[in-house]
Amino acid sequence: xxxxxxxxxxxxxARAAVLAVxxxxxxxxxxxxxxxxxxxxxxxxxxxxKYHWPIESSSFPANTVDGRATWATVYSLPPDVxxxxxxxxxxxxxxxxxxxxxxx
Numbered sequence: 001x002x003x004x005x006x007x008x009x010x011x012x013x014a015r016a017a018v019l020a021v022x023x024x025x026x027x028x029x030x031x032x033x034x035x036x037x038x039x040x041x042x043x044x045x046x047x048x049x050k051y052h053w054p055i056e057s058s059s060f061p062a063n064t065v066d067g068r069a070t071w072a073t074v075y076s077l078p079p080d081v082x083x084x085x086x087x088x089x090x091x092x093x094x095x096x097x098x099x100x101x102x103x104x
Contacts, residue, residue: 003054004052015051016097018043018044020094022055022075023085044057053081054077054078055076057074058074058076059073059074
């Protein structure tokens with residue numbers, strides 16, 4: 001079964017904010033904070049199911065500031081998916097997102 005072509009969400013949505021970071025292929029550190037009550041996991045789930053992005057995840061143990069143990073999850077897109085997305089409208093989508101953010 002062929003996978004569906006990934007789609008780009010509206011430029012000012014939380015989904016767009018997350019996808020922009022994933023397409024940059026860089027660490028989330030310093031990325032704009034998500035507003036509202038929707039978790040990052042829920043946004044990633046929507047990007048996978050509704051927008052058809054093949055987002056990968058990996059989890060690892062981490063410690064909280066107060067010493068408790070927890071799990072951290074890192075989300076990423078494969079490099080070939082990023083390259084294909086940028087070649088197929090992603091560069092223009094990122095530019096439209098920057099313009100929309102300026103006007104917001």
